[in-house]
Structure formats: structure tokens, C-alpha cells
Amino acid sequence: EDQVTQSPEALRLQEGESSSLNCSYTVSGLRGLFWYRQDPGKGPEFLFTLYSAGEEKEKERLKATLTKKESFLHITAPKPEDSATYLCAVQTGGKLIFGQGTELSVKP
Amino acid sequence: DAGITQSPRHKVTETGTPVTLRCHQTENHRYMYWYRQDPGHGLRLIHYSYGVKDTDKGEVSDGYSVSRSKTEDFLLTLESATSSQTSVYFCAISDPSDRFKDHGYTFGSGTRLTVV
Numbered sequence: 001e002d003q004v005t006q007s008p009e010a011l012r013l014q015e016g017e018s019s020s021l022n023c024s025y026t027v028s029g030l031r032g033l034f035w036y037r038q039d040p041g042k043g044p045e046f047l048f049t050l051y052s053a054g055e056e057k058e059k060e061r062l063k064a065t066l067t068k069k070e071s072f073l074h075i076t077a078p079k080p081e082d083s084a085t086y087l088c089a090v091q092t093g094g095k096l097i098f099g100q101g102t103e104l105s106v107k108p
Numbered sequence: 109d110a111g112i113t114q115s116p117r118h119k120v121t122e123t124g125t126p127v128t129l130r131c132h133q134t135e136n137h138r139y140m141y142w143y144r145q146d147p148g149h150g151l152r153l154i155h156y157s158y159g160v161k162d163t164d165k166g167e168v169s170d171g172y173s174v175s176r177s178k179t180e181d182f183l184l185t186l187e188s189a190t191s192s193q194t195s196v197y198f199c200a201i202s203d204p205s206d207r208f209k210d211h212g213y214t215f216g217s218g219t220r221l222t223v224v
Contacts, residue, residue, distance in 0.1 A: 041217075043198050098150045
């Protein structure tokens with residue numbers, strides 16, 4: 001059964017305290033792995049797509065990496081405005097399967 | 109939200125009544141999706157459409173039906189609402205021409221549905 005698991009469920013950081021979010025997956029035939037950011041009361045907002053093991057992508061303080069079994073979203077020197085829920089999803093066949101998300105809180 | 113609108117944004121309805129949620133897009137994207145989001149479950153696919161009048165079931169389709177008579181509109185109907193269908197519903201769009209190539213899905217702002 002295709003499955004996506006994110007950890008931790010919640011993460012509290014101090015401003016400037018770097019950390020990583022994990023997304024592990026078991027799917028038959030990965031076609032892509034996606035990271036989204038979701039703010040309260042809003043729909044998910046696209047961040048990155050990764051297609052193959054070893055691939056990395058960066059955007060401001062965020063960096064996403066991919067291995068054959070998991071992906072990491074590294075957050076360097078986070079700011080309070082980085083507080084949100086981060087969702088991971090994998091494409092298998094024609095559909096996206098989402099993890100449950102990691103709720104990130106960054107305190108000043 | 110990049111040309112995708114959901115209506116209504118909020119709705120309270122009674123158990124046993126039918127409810128229809130609307131998703132409207134102005135991007136002319138071929139694929140449209142309905143997800144529900146619940147604490148502890150993340151986003152789960154209800155139904156999706158790969159063209160006008162072409163739809164298919166997702167993982168949690170029981171109690172829901174959909175229709176797509178025009179490219180721009182995708183309707184989700186709860187045939188007889190139950191308390192277990194209280195949730196936040198999201199519509200998403202994508203297009204096979206650039207699907208998943210640094211765009212992913214584009215999501216609407218969601219509809220918060222409460223069944224009492």
C-alpha cells in the first residue's frame with residue numbers, strides 16, 4: 001500500500017534555530033515528490049518538486065532533498081513568518097498522496 | 109489563488125440534507141480534484157476529473173458524487189450529509205502539459221463544511 005509519513009507532527013523552534021522535517025514514503029513507482037506550505041485557513045501552496053534521488057532544491061531559507069526512501073525539508077535560520085504546516089506528497093500513477101503534515105512554529 | 113475559486117467558503121447544514129460545493133477555475137486546466145482535510149488524516153482524495161464528463165473515484169468517495177459539465181466547473185455533492193462529512197474541502201487543478209513540472213497542483217482556499 002502506498003504510504004507517506006511525515007515527522008515530527010509538530011516542531012517548535014526559536015528564531016534562527018535550524019532544523020529539518022522528514023517525509024518517508026513507500027510507493028510503487030515514484031514519479032515525483034512535492035512539498036507544500038499551508039497557512040491557517042488557506043489552501044496548500046506549492047514549494048518544490050523533486051524527481052530523483054540526490055536531487056536538491058532551494059528557496060530562501062528552505063532546502064529540499066530526496067533519497068530513495070525519504071525527503072527532508074531543511075530550514076536554515078527560520079523566522080516567525082516561516083510558521084506554517086508543511087505538507088509532503090508523492091505522485092504515484094495520476095494522483096498525489098499526502099502525508100499528515102508537520103506544524104512548524106517559530107518563536108521570536 | 110491563481111484562478112481557482114471555491115464556493116461557498118463556509119456552510120452549516122443539517123444531517124440528511126444534500127449539499128453541493130462548487131469549484132471554478134479560469135486556467136483551462138484539464139485535471140480537477142476534490143480533497144478533504146481532517147486532523148490526523150491529512151489531505152485525502154475524494155474524486156477527480158480528467159476532462160469534461162470524465163471522473164473517477166479517490167480513496168474516500170463513499171457518500172459523495174461529482175459532476176463536470178464544463179472545463180471550468182467541478183461540483184462535489186454530498187448526497188445526504190452526515191456528521192462524519194464535517195471537514196474542510198479543497199479543490200485543486202493541474203494540467204498534463206506542465207503537470208508536476210515545478211508547478212504541482214494549485215489549490216483553492218477551501219470550503220469549511222459543518223454538518224449538525
